[in-house]
Amino acid sequence: MRLSLLLLACSLPLPLLAQSFRGRVLHADSTAAPVPFASIGVKGKAAGTIADAQGRFRFSDSPELVATDSVIVTGVGYRPARLLLEQLRQPGFTIRLKPQPQALREVVVRPRQLRPQVLGRTGTGGVAHWGVSSIVKDSIRRREMLGSEFGTFLTSSYNCYVDNFNVYVQANPFRQVRLRLLFYAVRNGRPAEQLLPADIQLVLAEQQRGWITIDLRPYNLQFSEGQKVVVALQWLDAVGQTPGYQFFDIPALLPSPLHRVYTRNKSQANWKFYPAQPSIYLNVQSWK
Known part of the structure; x- marks a missing residue:
């Protein structure tokens, strides 16, 4: 820790196991378009990672994780995807995110007195x-x-x-x-x-x-x-x-x-x- 108040990422307990979970996050409407910097997190646990610019990700196994844990994959502007942790052990596993429909942005007319x-x-x-x-x-x-x-x-x-x-x-x-x-x-x-x-x-x-x-x-x-x-x-x-x-x-x-x-x-x-x-x-x- 840097201080007792806020936990720094470098102070997290780090797993010693060699195994890891990995995969790639892609756009659902394209065969190869990545979702860059998507978030991958294990529900309720301090486990997961961020995908790179090509949608690839990897994070380490740890004793607190079990095969039936839920993994939530999110990208800004996309619908979240949910899967089981054990699926990420499959070689070349791909997660496809569907775009979240967005309402047309309203034209904003600001009041004169601001x-x-x-x-x-x-x-x-x-x-x-x-x-x-x-x-x-x-x-x-x-x-x-x-x-x-x-x-x-x-x-x-x-x-x-x-x-x-x-x-x-x-x-x-x-x-x-x-x-x-x-x-x-x-x-x-x-x-x-x-x-x-x-x-x-x-x-x-x-x-x-x-x-x-x-x-x-x-x-x-x-x-x-x-x-x-x-x-x-x-x-x-x-x-x-x-x-x-x-x-x-x-x-x-x-x-x-x-x-x-x-x-x-x-x-x-x-x-x-x-x-x-x-x-x-x-x-x-x-x-x-």
């Missing part, structure tokens, strides 16, 4: 951190880091349109880092369905640090007064590392009793919640 607002935290300090270590060089162990998520709960006090997303990266020893931006609705105090069908990714190059911004105006994302949402990042890939004990870091205030973050090790693992506030915020335009 006021800039901020949802989230613009500070850059904090004793808690989320990220992964750059010192884990073994390829199998590096794969075990893929798919971890980190999110924060936000509540809009007004009707608003979202202009952009911002995250502060305190340290980054990698040549390239790829993250996925996710927005979840909140049901019973937990992240639920995703709010955006678009696969929005952040690609950081050459140890890029500081505030990272993504323009969200093309997605017409709108929150109503009192709406609770989760803004999350999913770890997809990292390339290269520098020597020494260095981490990819997003800082957070701890403790912060009025705020919550969640983490989970894989896309179908159970969530863990903490009283903290990360350096993540949205710029929005509000109206009454």
